[in-house]
Amino acid sequence: MPVPLANLLYDSVSRNTGDIAIGVAAEQLFAARGVTSHIVNPFSEIFPSPLVIGGGELVRVKGDPFYDAYRQTGGHILNAAGVWSSADDLGYLNEYAFVSARSEHEVQVLRSFVSRAEVLPCATTLLRSDDFVIPGIDADEPVVGIHMVPHSLRLLEDLIPIIDAIPHKKVFIPFTHYNGDQSFMKTLPFNMKNSVLLDKLDPLQLHSVIRQMDYVVVSSLHASIYAYSQNIPFASVHQKKAEYYFQDRDLSSHLVRNDRELRAMLARLESETFDFSEQIASDSRRVNQAFDRYAEILGTTEQRLAPTTDPLSFARQQTVLFDQAQMVIGDRDLALGYSESRRLKSRRVAIDLQQDNAILNDALTLSRSAQETLQAELNRRDQRLSARIYRRAKRELGRLASVFKRP
Numbered sequence: 001m002p003v004p005l006a007n008l009l010y011d012s013v014s015r016n017t018g019d020i021a022i023g024v025a026a027e028q029l030f031a032a033r034g035v036t037s038h039i040v041n042p043f044s045e046i047f048p049s050p051l052v053i054g055g056g057e058l059v060r061v062k063g064d065p066f067y068d069a070y071r072q073t074g075g076h077i078l079n080a081a082g083v084w085s086s087a088d089d090l091g092y093l094n095e096y097a098f099v100s101a102r103s104e105h106e107v108q109v110l111r112s113f114v115s116r117a118e119v120l121p122c123a124t125t126l127l128r129s130d131d132f133v134i135p136g137i138d139a140d141e142p143v144v145g146i147h148m149v150p151h152s153l154r155l156l157e158d159l160i161p162i163i164d165a166i167p168h169k170k171v172f173i174p175f176t177h178y179n180g181d182q183s184f185m186k187t188l189p190f191n192m193k194n195s196v197l198l199d200k201l202d203p204l205q206l207h208s209v210i211r212q213m214d215y216v217v218v219s220s221l222h223a224s225i226y227a228y229s230q231n232i233p234f235a236s237v238h239q240k241k242a243e244y245y246f247q248d249r250d251l252s253s254h255l256v257r258n259d260r261e262l263r264a265m266l267a268r269l270e271s272e273t274f275d276f277s278e279q280i281a282s283d284s285r286r287v288n289q290a291f292d293r294y295a296e297i298l299g300t301t302e303q304r305l306a307p308t309t310d311p312l313s314f315a316r317q318q319t320v321l322f323d324q325a326q327m328v329i330g331d332r333d334l335a336l337g338y339s340e341s342r343r344l345k346s347r348r349v350a351i352d353l354q355q356d357n358a359i360l361n362d363a364l365t366l367s368r369s370a371q372e373t374l375q376a377e378l379n380r381r382d383q384r385l386s387a388r389i390y391r392r393a394k395r396e397l398g399r400l401a402s403v404f405k406r407p
Contacts (some may be wrong), residue, residue, distance in 0.1 A: 004298035006030045007048045009040040009070060010055025015177040018124070018222030021203040022055035025123040026079065029287070033295040042069045049304040050097065052294060054079030054123075057241065059101070059110070062089045075301060077294055080120040082241060083109045090114065097297045100290065103244035119248070120290050121283035124222060125229045132208035134171060136196040142168040145209065145216035145227075147175045148185055152219045152237045158259045160190055163217065166266065170195040173209060173216075175223045215269045217262070221245060224254075229283070233274040235265040249279045 008026055011019040027037040040047060051072055058070040059081050077098045083106035090113035093099050100120035101107045110117035137143055144166050153159055163170070172190070174182035177200050186197055201209065210216060210226040215233040218224055221242045227234035228251070236242050238257040246252055256262040 004035045004295065005048075005303055006035050006037045006294070006298055007040050007051045008037055008055075009042060009047070009051045009053045009072070011042065011058070012039050012055075013042065014056075016056060017175050017177065017203050017206055018220065018225075019056040021124045021127060021207070021222060021226075022080075022122065024203055025125075025127040026052065026054075026291075028128060029123060029126060029291045030295065033291060035295050035298060042066070047072055049074050049076070050298065050301050051076040052079050052298075053077065054081045054100075057082035057084060059083040059087045059090065059106075061086050077297060079290070079294070080122050082106065085109055093117070097301070098290075098293060103241075104248050105244040121287055122222075122225055122245075123287055123291075124225055125280065125283045126287050127204075127207055127226075127229070129204040129207035129211070132201070132205045134196065134198070134209060134212060137169070137171070137212070142214050143171050143212065144168045145171050145173050145213040145218065146185070147173045147181065147216070147218040147220060147223050148188070148237075149176060149179050149181050149219045150184060151239070153188075155237060155257060156259055156262060160188060162259060162262055162266070164191045166217075167270075168194075168214065171209065171213065172197040173206065173218075173223070174198060174200050175206060175218065175220050181219075217266070228276055229280055231274075231276050231280060233269050235262060235269060237262075249276075249283075251276075251279075 006026065008023050010023050010026075012023060023039060030037050038048070040051065051074075053070055053072065053076055058067060059078075060067045061084065062068065062071065071092060073092045073095055075095060075097045078093060078096055078100060079098075080100050080102040083101045085105075087109055090110065093110065093114040096114075099110060099114050099117040101110050101117060102120065102122050104119050107117050107119045134143075146163060148159065148163075156162065170190075172185045172195060174185070174197075182197070182200060198209065206223075207226055207230075210223065210232060211230045213227070213232055215235075216223065216227045217235045217237075218227065219237040219239075221236075221239060224234055224236040224242055224246070226232075228246075228249075234254055236246070236255050238255045243252065243255050246254060254265065256265050
């Protein structure tokens with residue numbers, strides 16, 4: 001009997017740490033079961049079969065020239081996929097041998113089309129990585145991992161002073177490389193005196209880096225999963241997909257939407273002890289059970305190979321990367337727009353306060369002037385009254401003196 005082959009179809013072309021990590025985790029899990037893995041080019045004209053499809057938000061609205069490649073028909077496996085709430089035309093999934101999404105919310109979308117869809121934790125729960133030595137970090141030194149993107153700046157108005165106030169050495173971790181997060185964090189005016197800004201690392205190195213943190217503040221679902229699955233306390237800047245994932249684990253409080261929530265979560269991270277061991281054990285058991293089923297499916301399904309070369313692949317990939325770059329630029333523009341709007345609003349508020357101050361000062365000046373005028377008038381009246389009383393008293397004394405004939 002031939003050795004089963006796992007044809008992994010995921011977004012292997014974008015520089016997305018989470019997507020690549022899902023592929024690496026799948027390779028590790030299949031290797032532990034004696035199954036060889038092969039990464040499938042999503043730009044291929046003809047695909048092998050069966051496929052193990054999963055890695056990122058692959059299930060979307062039909063009509064996308066790139067993501068439609070993941071809408072393959074046949075007896076495939078959909079592995080803990082990310083699913084858009086607006087995803088449509090998913091009836092083809094009824095042909096699949098196994099269908100799963102990574103959260104209850106996303107599975108409900110799938111169940112509108114295929115009733116047997118299951119919830120399955122992300123395979124990166126069981127990712128394994130060698131130790132990576134972080135430059136500039138001393139042994140036993142408290143360290144906090146920071147990962148910020150333009151989206152973070154839109155939600156968190158006081159992002160920079162809040163992060164600066166963390167009382168430990170900080171490691172700034174570029175994680176979503178396609179998002180240009182390294183240059184973004186480097187450009188923001190963080191206080192870098194007691195900080196390290198890492199280079200762009202691969203998914204396994206990043207996995208090790210997060211494992212070494214005391215806690216992390218991140219802006220990525222998979223950076224959050226890296227922390228959670230290695231029992232590292234975390235705060236995650238809100239994203240819907242992260243909300244869905246951690247809602248299933250009763251960890252919604254770790255998702256922060258504004259300055260107040262981030263400050264509150266940081267206070268908890270500084271003062272409380274967190275232990276996700278039970279949830280991790282449950283997630284790990286479910287992932288292992290799923291990959292046992294995958295190995296069984298692949299071992300009993302007829303394999304169909306496909307050509308591995310595609311002369312148009314490079315051009316298509318460049319188009320996708322260019323489109324992603326345009327989206328990143330748009331996201332940064334939006335963050336800059338929000339930041340500038342807040343700056344102008346603050347400036348207008350400051351001007352209004354200055355004007356209000358000037359009006360108040362004028363009123364106080366007028367009030368003091370009026371008070372001084374009133375006091376002067378009272379003094380004049382008092383002097384006139386005192387003079388009248390004195391004259392009257394003098395007349396009375398003169399009258400009394402004449403009565404008693406005494407001077």
